[in-house]
Amino acid sequence: MRYSSISRFKGTLFGAFLGESLASGGEIQFQSYLDLGRMAVLGTQSLIALGRLDLDDWIGRQQQESLHLVTTDDISIKIIIATLPVALFFHENPIKLRQNLLHVLKIWEDDPVVRDGTLAVGYAIALALTEKLDPLTLIPQIITFIGETPTSIPKNLLRVQNLLEQGAGLSSAEAEFAKEEKLSNIIPMAFYCFLSTLEDFRLAVLRATRNGNFKVQDATPLTSQATAAITGALSGAYNGTGGIPVTWQVLLLQRNSSAWGLTSFSQMLKLADVFGAVWSGVYDLSLNPRELTEEGCEVAPLSVYAAPRVIRSR
Incomplete structure (x- = not known):
């Protein structure tokens, strides 16, 4: 593989966080x-x-954090x-990807544009x-994966492909989607910024943070940050953590400020590591000390690794 799975996992989550955190001037806002x-x-x-998708658990966690909200433009993003x-x-x-993405969307009100945007980004x-x-x-x-839909997402993605084939610049792309509704603008612009600078994470998210500052109708900071967050997730998944500028990573670690409700960026790093471990089937036996006993005597801790779908945590 070009990059490890854990590098891409981290790249996706860090990319989304960095995209949201970047100001239009290219500086990280903590x-x-x-x-x-x-x-x-x-x-x-x-x-x-849980090692699986459980809507009741998701809803319970959101309610505990007072995040079970009615769908609006901001919440849709x-x-x-x-x-x-x-x-x-x-x-x-x-198949499971599509089923589970549609399943988790049941937590919120059904919005066809949110559904199509989720399927597009997830796929x-x-x-x-x-x-x-x-x-x-x-x-x-992506259009095939989305399937039949009344929304403009597939049409707008085809417009993105046409812009890329023409070698159109960022200003042309912004003008193309200037009259679109907020979410219908964010999804195609994120794909444009990602695909037009495929191998350059830094440039992709910086171009995305500019979106919303010029020409786009009803531009808001949310438009810019949301476009950059989705762009960062896409580029991070493609380029892994190795594609994220070292200076940005070091700055986040040095400041170690809160990240998405976590107490520090270091905590976010650990969360991504554990998430990748659960997905891959790594057993963290330290979390289950009773399994380390043999006739009442503790044995040396072990770590078991396996390829995906070979061994999964029980």
Whole structure:
């Protein structure tokens, strides 16, 4: 593999966080008033705790954090970020991926645009993690994955492909989607920023943070941060943590400020490591000390590793 699975897992989550945190001037803001990823953290913690998708557990965690909210434009964007852990956890199997993405969306009100945006982002991340993402065929594959729909998401993604084939610049892409509704603008612009700078995480998210500052109708900080968060997730999944600038990573570790409701960025690192371990089937026997006894005597701790779908935690 070009990059390890855990590198892509981390790249997806860190990419989304960095995309949201970046100001239009290219500096990292450690205080975000939008907090797009708190629901994603809660979902990740649920998957870690249970090793499976359980809607009741997700709902309970959100209610405990007072995050069970009615769908609005702002919350719709948060929902797409919240589903990133599901895309990561079920990325190997397209059928299960689609089923579980649609299943988790039942937590919130049914919105066809949110559904299509979630499927588009989730499937692109899955293709990146399985190293099947071909920029020339990605958008047609996503449209097939979405299926029949009354929304404008497939049409807008085809417009993105046309812009890429024409070599159109960022300003042209912004003008193309200037009259679109907020969420219908964010999804195609995120794919444009990602695919137009496929191998450059830094440039992709910086271009995405500019979106919303010019020409786009009813531009808000949310538009810019949400576009950059989705772009960061896509680029992070494709390029892994190795594609994220070292200076940005060091800055986050040095400041070690809160991240998506966690007390520190270090805690976010650990969460991503544990999440990857649960997905891959690593047994953390230190969490189950009774399993380490043999006729009442403790034995040396062991760590068991396995390829995906070979051994899973029991």
